[in-house]
Amino acid sequence: xxxxxxxxxxxxxxxxxxxxxxxxxxxxxxxxxxxxxxxxxxxxxxxxxxxxxxxxxxxxxxxxxxxxxxxxxxxxxxxxxxxxxxxxxxxxxxxxxxxxxxxxxxxxxxxxxxxxxxxxxxxxxxxxxxxxxxxxxxxxxxxxxxxxxxxxxxxxxxxxxxxxxxxxxxxxxxxxxxxxxxxxxxxxxxxxxxxxxxxxxxxxxxxxxxxxxxxxxxxxxxxxxxxxxxxxxxxxxxxxxxxxxxxxxxxxxxxxxxxxxxxxxxxxxxxxxxxxxxxxxxxxxxxxxxxxxxxxxxxxxxxx
Amino acid sequence: xxxxxxxxxxxxxxxxxxxxxxxxxxxxxxxxxxxxxxxxxxxxxxxxxxxxxxxxxxxxxxxxxxxxxxxxxxxxxxxxxxxxxxxxxxxxxxxxxxxxxxxxxxxxxxxxxxxxxxxxxxxxxxxxxxxxxxxxxxxxxxxxxxxxxxxxxxxxxxxxxxxxxxxxxxxxxxxxxxxxxxxxxxxxxxxxxxxxxxxxxxxxxxxxxxxxxxxxxxxxxxxxxxxxxxxxxxxxxxxxxxxxxxxxxxxxxxxxxxxxxxxxxxxxxxxxxxxxxxxxxxxxxxx
Amino acid sequence: xxxxxxxxxxxxxxxxxxxxxxxxxxxxxxxxxxxxxxxxxxxxxxxxxxxxxxxxxxxxxxxxxxxxxxxxxxxxxxxxxxxxxxxxxxxxxxxxxxxxxxxxx
Numbered sequence: 001x002x003x004x005x006x007x008x009x010x011x012x013x014x015x016x017x018x019x020x021x022x023x024x025x026x027x028x029x030x031x032x033x034x035x036x037x038x039x040x041x042x043x044x045x046x047x048x049x050x051x052x053x054x055x056x057x058x059x060x061x062x063x064x065x066x067x068x069x070x071x072x073x074x075x076x077x078x079x080x081x082x083x084x085x086x087x088x089x090x091x092x093x094x095x096x097x098x099x100x101x102x103x104x105x106x107x108x109x110x111x112x113x114x115x116x117x118x119x120x121x122x123x124x125x126x127x128x129x130x131x132x133x134x135x136x137x138x139x140x141x142x143x144x145x146x147x148x149x150x151x152x153x154x155x156x157x158x159x160x161x162x163x164x165x166x167x168x169x170x171x172x173x174x175x176x177x178x179x180x181x182x183x184x185x186x187x188x189x190x191x192x193x194x195x196x197x198x199x200x201x202x203x204x205x206x207x208x209x210x211x212x213x214x215x216x217x218x219x220x221x222x223x224x225x226x227x228x229x230x231x232x233x234x235x236x237x238x239x240x241x242x243x244x245x246x247x248x249x250x251x252x253x254x255x256x257x258x259x260x261x262x263x264x265x266x267x268x269x270x271x272x273x274x275x276x277x278x279x280x281x282x283x284x285x286x287x288x289x290x291x292x293x294x295x296x297x298x299x300x301x302x303x304x
Numbered sequence: 305x306x307x308x309x310x311x312x313x314x315x316x317x318x319x320x321x322x323x324x325x326x327x328x329x330x331x332x333x334x335x336x337x338x339x340x341x342x343x344x345x346x347x348x349x350x351x352x353x354x355x356x357x358x359x360x361x362x363x364x365x366x367x368x369x370x371x372x373x374x375x376x377x378x379x380x381x382x383x384x385x386x387x388x389x390x391x392x393x394x395x396x397x398x399x400x401x402x403x404x405x406x407x408x409x410x411x412x413x414x415x416x417x418x419x420x421x422x423x424x425x426x427x428x429x430x431x432x433x434x435x436x437x438x439x440x441x442x443x444x445x446x447x448x449x450x451x452x453x454x455x456x457x458x459x460x461x462x463x464x465x466x467x468x469x470x471x472x473x474x475x476x477x478x479x480x481x482x483x484x485x486x487x488x489x490x491x492x493x494x495x496x497x498x499x500x501x502x503x504x505x506x507x508x509x510x511x512x513x514x515x516x517x518x519x520x521x522x523x524x525x526x527x528x529x530x531x532x533x534x535x536x537x538x539x540x541x542x543x544x545x546x547x548x549x550x551x552x553x554x555x556x557x558x559x560x561x562x563x564x565x566x567x568x569x570x571x572x573x574x575x576x577x578x579x580x581x582x583x584x585x586x587x588x589x590x591x
Numbered sequence: 592x593x594x595x596x597x598x599x600x601x602x603x604x605x606x607x608x609x610x611x612x613x614x615x616x617x618x619x620x621x622x623x624x625x626x627x628x629x630x631x632x633x634x635x636x637x638x639x640x641x642x643x644x645x646x647x648x649x650x651x652x653x654x655x656x657x658x659x660x661x662x663x664x665x666x667x668x669x670x671x672x673x674x675x676x677x678x679x680x681x682x683x684x685x686x687x688x689x690x691x692x693x694x695x696x
Contacts, residue, residue, distance in 0.1 A: 030305050032404075035392070042635050061638075072696050079639055086637065086691045162401055203461075203483070256651075257443035258468070386622050390629045390683035400621050428661040428678035437620035438661050440648050501660070532682055 002243035005276045008186035011229040015180035017173050017288050025169035025292075026299035029159050031152045039151045044125045047136045053122035056095045058083035063119035064095070073113045091115060149304045153297040160293045169292045174285070178223040181230060189225060192273055197221035228277040231284035247275050306404040307333040309581055310396045312384050312530070313411030315341035316567055317558025319368050320574030321409055321581075326375050328582050333396070333403050336379045340365045343413065343559075344567070353567050383455065383523060385433065387531045387554075394553065400436065406588065407553045407581050410527060410541060411574065414559035417522050420450075422496035430502025430517045433525075435459035438517070444468045445516040448505050450475075450493055453523035457481055463519060471505070471513060527560060537562065547577035548584075555580055594631065594642045599653045605643045606668050610694050612640060612686075613666040615659050618648040622680050623663040629683050630665075633690075640690060667693050 056062055064080050064087075066073040073091070080087045082095050091113065094106035103116040126132040134142040141147050160166040197218045235241055254266050309325055311318050314336025325332055339345070347361030356364070372379070382399035389395075393406040423431055432438040439462060446469040449460055453476050464470045464483040472479065472486050473493045481488075491507040496518050498504070504514045527534055527541050535542040535550040540562035547555045557573035559565045597605045597613075606613060614630055616623035630642050647654030647662060657666070665681065667674045667689055674693045681689075 032306055034306070038632075045635075075695075078695065081637070084636060086687065087695055259444065260468070261444075386625070386680055388622075388625045388629065388680050388682055391632060392628075395625045395628070397622055397625065402621065402625055428664075430660065432661055434620065434622060437617060437622060437663075439619070440617050440651070441660065532680070532685070 002245050004241040004243055005247060005272065007189060007225075007228060007232060007273065007276050007280065009189050009225055009229045010184050011181055011226075011233055012184050013182035014230050014233060015177050017177050017284075018291060020173045020176045022169040022172060022292065022295055023299055025165040025172070026296045027165060028163065029156060029296075029300045031304075032155060035155060036148070036151055039154065040128075040147070041125075043136070043138075043147065043151075044128070045123060047132075048123040048125045051122050051124060052100075053120040054100050056082060056098045056117060056120055057122065058096060059123070061121045062095060062117050064091075065116045065118060066091075066113050068108070068111060068113035070108065070111060070113065073108055077118075145304070149301050152301050152304055156297045156300050157293060159300075160296050163296075166292055166296060169295075170285070170288050173288050173292070174223070174227065177230065177284075177288075178226050181226065183226040183229050185225065189273065189277075190222070193221050193225045193277070194218065196274070224281045225277055227284050228280035231280035231282070232276075234287065235280065235283050242276060242279050244272075246279075247272055250275060305331075306393060306406060307331045308405070308585055309333075309407045309409055310387075310394065310403060310405035311335065311409045311411060312387075312396075313409075313413060313558070313560075314338075314379050315411060315413050315558055315570060316344060316368075317560075317570040317574035317577075318409070318411035319372065320571040321411065321557060321578040322377050322574075323371065323375055324575055324578035325581065326377055328578070330582065330585070332377065333398075333405060334377065334379050335382055335384045335396075335398050338369075338379050338381055340368055341413065344368075350567060383525075384530065385525055389551070389553070407555065407584060408531070409574075409577055409581065410531070410549070410554065410556040410560055411558045411570075411577075412524070412527055412530075412541075412556075412560040414539075414565055415524055417452075417524050417526060419526075420493060420496050420520070422498065422502075423518075423520060426496055426498055426502050426518075429500060430498060431496060432517065432519050433521070433529075435463050435519055435521065438519075439463050439466050442467045442517050446514070447471070447517045447519060448473065448493070448513070448515045449519045449521065451479060451521050452476060453521070454479065455523065456521040459519075459521055460486070471515065527556075545576075546580040547573055548580055553584065594634065594644065597643045597645050597653070598650055599656075602643070602645070602653055602657075603671070605641075607671045609670065610640055610690075611668045612642050612690075613657075613668060614642060614644045615647055615654065615657065615662055615664040615666070616644065617662045618646060620662045626663045626665070626680055629681070629686065633683065633686060637690060639694070669693060 053060060060082050062080050062082060064078045065076040068074050080092065082092050085092065088108060090108045091106055094115065098104060098117050100117055100120050103114060105112050105114050128144055130143045133144050133147050141150055201217050251267055251270065254270060255263055258266060308330040309332050311322055311332060311334045318336060322332060322334055344361045344365055350359050350361065350364060380398060384396055384398050386397040387394055387408055393404060394408050396403045396405055443466050445467055447463060447467045448471040449463060451460055451472060451474045457479055460472060460479065460481050461483060464486050468485060470486045472488045491509050493505055494508045495506045496502060497506055502515065502518055504512050505518060506512050528536055531551060531554055533551065541549055541556040541560050543549055543556050543561050547557050549556050555577040557577040558570035561573065595605050612630060614627055616627060634640055634642055645653055647659055661678050663680065665677045675689065
């Protein structure tokens with residue numbers, strides 16, 4: 001069994017991130033109705049019934065054989081979606097109204113092309129009713145309203161990825177968890193983090209640190225240690241862990257990227273402790289981000 | 305959310321269009337500078353703008369700012385580097401965010417940045433305009449960065465964290481970047497060299513420096529780079545009398561459509577473009 | 592139509608058969624997101640087009656093997672053969688034109 005990485009700093013009391021109220025951050029979203037119509041059409045198409053048809057209509061998928069001087073229009077068994085213009089508008093227009101098995105001559109750039117239809121597949125879109133939606137068998141969706149809600153929730157997912165408020169909500173939760181948890185910091189690990197803070201604070205650009213005093217900047221690093229302790233607990237409860245192998249793969253990747261540097265030097269700059277703290281903290285951060293996304297999805301689709 | 309119109313630029317053409325579009329209740333995302341047009345600012349005295357007797361550029365900008373504020377309009381100070389079109393309309397890349405808009409108005413002004421020799425040829429083969437896109441290609445390598453504005457300091461630091469060595473050239477004064485692996489070069493970048501890939505840069509003093517990649521970070525993007533397939537006449541965007549370009553949904557107004565470079569022309573074109581946009585949106589609605 | 596993420600060990604299998612558009616992107620590349628959106632919308636209309644996505648930040652070796660020098664890069668492939676490589680953003684019409692050209696020619 002792979003050796004697990006651990007840190008000595010531990011959380012004596014963990015404040016549950018799910019108890020933080022972020023409803024004031026869930027603002028500024030309006031459903032995109034055009035996008036909704038497109039997504040809805042997509043769903044209806046997916047659960048539409050495909051039927052073999054006898055007469056070509058726009059939107060049907062036909063299997064076509066073409067004979068002509070033009071190489072593009074001289075093939076058999078071509079799938080063509082009528083009306084998309086992908087194959088060629090002239091031919092697609094000529095197909096409409098043809099019967100299955102029929103042959104006719106169309107003109108493409110004034111050259112004759114003999115076209116034969118060997119199959120017509122027509123998709124019948126289901127009517128938008130609760131009964132039909134229920135029959136789709138989509139998990140948790142059995143009415144038109146629930147379908148709409150789930151499609152709008154998908155839009156919120158995209159919104160959350162780009163919304164500043166979502167970032168601020170995550171940061172707020174992060175802050176609340178750090179503030180209200182009780183962490184027993186291991187003195188060596190704490191000293192290591194303080195040294196790292198001093199080294200790294202100089203790297204921040206001026207605008208990033210506007211309005212923040214030295215202590216607040218140091219606190220950013222210290223809270224990463226605290227949150228790592230909580231993240232480590234969470235990982236354990238979830239039945240997963242960071243291993244020495246993970247760390248070694250990480251160093252391997254860095255060695256590949258910096259072939260001029262010795263492995264020992266690279267490892268000295270990226271210690272096991274640094275790796276553990278960063279990844280434990282990221283584990284918690286990931287959970288917080290997912291929680292924010294879920295909250296936003298619920299809050300922003302309440303009225304739907 | 306999808307805006308009715310994305311306006312790129314904040315000079316008189318953009319301002320004129322924005323005010324008119326706002327009157328028509330269109331939703332606007334407006335990219336530019338809160339300092340509006342530096343060209344207007346530099347004008348000592350404007351004597352031929354109807355209705356305004358002898359005004360300085362500074363004073364005119366002040367009046368514009370008031371008018372913009374009164375109209376409830378806001379300008380986002382984000383660099384627009386790319387505009388893509390799809391069935392959804394347009395995706396505008398402003399800073400590091402994607403904005404959706406049904407139409408685009410280009411009011412870019414007349415300063416068209418000239419590329420370095422070798423830049424266009426080697427774009428995508430060692431020359432990049434996007435630090436966060438292509439930085440990953442250069443861990444432990446040597447790169448040159450041309451930084452055309454202070455707002456790119458963040459990108460410079462980002463790249464310096466990845467690359468082993470950075471040669472930095474700026475046209476905006478001393479940059480406040482502090483990483484040890486950044487060498488601020490007092491010389492000027494002349495050409496970018498390489499056959500199929502970037503191999504080196506040549507400076508104006510004749511020296512050649514071997515590099516693995518070059519990042520060109522400019523504050524203004526040439527219209528042809530911003531919108532692919534845009535019809536140009538030299539450096540001017542080609543428009544019809546409705547200020548429509550060859551790309552449906554993309555309009556242009558002001559100095560970027562060509563001479564004369566006059567305030568009254570820019571304002572007039574901005575107004576026409578705004579009306580054309582309103583009509584275009586109404587047509588689309590019907591479909 | 593399908594959208595699959597390929598890694599070094601699955602790339603060949605996913606691109607071996609049929610008409611495939613390979614979307615090379617990196618984690619921090621925002622223009623790549625724009626292109627990905629366009630591709631995803633398109634596949635709804637053209638069920639015989641499959642999209643394979645490759646994250647070159649996660650899979651640098653695959654990126655290097657495929658000679659990716661910048662992102663976004665799109666490769667149009669049919670039955671395992673690369674028909675065209677396009678570096679940089681494309682509009683939807685451009686992509687449709689290429690699908691039309693490569694799928695039917």
